[in-house]
Amino acid sequence: MPVILRYKCSGCGNIEERDATTQAHPTTCAGCDSPYQLMPEAKKFPLEPLGSVVIVRKIASDISAGGVYVPTNEGQFAYIIGEVVAVGLGIYSSDGTILRPMVNVGDTVVAPLPAAKQITFEIQRHLKERGVAQEELDKLFVIPEQMLAARFV
Numbered sequence: 001m002p003v004i005l006r007y008k009c010s011g012c013g014n015i016e017e018r019d020a021t022t023q024a025h026p027t028t029c030a031g032c033d034s035p036y037q038l039m040p041e042a043k044k045f046p047l048e049p050l051g052s053v054v055i056v057r058k059i060a061s062d063i064s065a066g067g068v069y070v071p072t073n074e075g076q077f078a079y080i081i082g083e084v085v086a087v088g089l090g091i092y093s094s095d096g097t098i099l100r101p102m103v104n105v106g107d108t109v110v111a112p113l114p115a116a117k118q119i120t121f122e123i124q125r126h127l128k129e130r131g132v133a134q135e136e137l138d139k140l141f142v143i144p145e146q147m148l149a150a151r152f153v
């Protein structure tokens, strides 16, 4: 069973993942030659998305408590703003290399609301068994990475 560890470049912030059971840890960044540091695994989310799927914890959205969005201007539609809590390892390109998603855990992203699917009761139940707090469960959305619209910087 692979044990995936994440390392962050102390210079440019690039993130590398290694399977601790089969791969050596990265030492210096190929891009900027700075040392890599192991990222704290406390943030490891118990549901790992596959491919380029992202799991987001909602921070805000244009939807009222009653579930209604009333646009104030023509052309507006509803968005969700959330923090990325888990991200897939990527998809294979035609030449067999893995194309990593462009977002990382901790990023604050924006997505059109129709692209964000709230996780179901059954998945919530499994996450609760794995230690995710009840108040977090209703805020979790699954979004294909290619549907993300923007990231706050």
Ligand SMILES: [Zn+2]
Residues within 6 Å of the ligand: 009, 010, 011, 012, 013, 014, 029, 030, 031, 032, 033, 034
């Ligand atoms: Zn670097």
